[in-house]
Amino acid sequence: MHGDRVLVQCMVAALLLVAVVEGTNGPIICNIALNKLGQCRSAVTGKYPPPPTNECCSLIKHANLTCLCEFKDALPALKIQPSRAFALPKKCKSNQRVPPQCKP
Numbered sequence: 658m659h660g661d662r663v664l665v666q667c668m669v670a671a672l673l674l675v676a677v678v679e680g681t682n683g684p685i686i687c688n689i690a691l692n693k694l695g696q697c698r699s700a701v702t703g704k705y706p707p708p709p710t711n712e713c714c715s716l717i718k719h720a721n722l723t724c725l726c727e728f729k730d731a732l733p734a735l736k737i738q739p740s741r742a743f744a745l746p747k748k749c750k751s752n753q754r755v756p757p758q759c760k761p
């Protein structure tokens with residue numbers, strides 16, 4: 658009986674570990690799940706981007722902007738315009754602090 662319970666706990670722990678490592682959300686950078694970035698896609702591309710969606714804003718509000726700022730030069734590779742990306746916190750009415758070197 659006792660042994661079974663330990664086994665089950667072990668299996669649950671193993672599953673959780675896999676879930677964290679593999680992540681149902683895929684890779685995560687700066688607290689942003691990359692596969693959710695699509696929700697911000699339209700707000701950070703193009704010449705006249707529409708306002709960010711609520712989904713995008715909730716993503717942004719959880720993002721680590723200090724960390725994201727370090728990826729500034731890599732963002733264009735993800736088809737993200739840094740100036741638009743770092744304008745999002747304000748557009749989302751978030752009071753997050755954008756690092757000075759990344760201020761739009």
Ligand SMILES: *[C@@H]1O[C@H](CO)[C@@H](O)[C@H](O)[C@H]1NC(C)=O
Pocket residue numbers: 721722723724
């Ligand atoms: C955000 O990222 C920076 C740089 O990667 C790190 O030093 C800092 O601890 C992070 N802050 C939070 C709240 O995770």
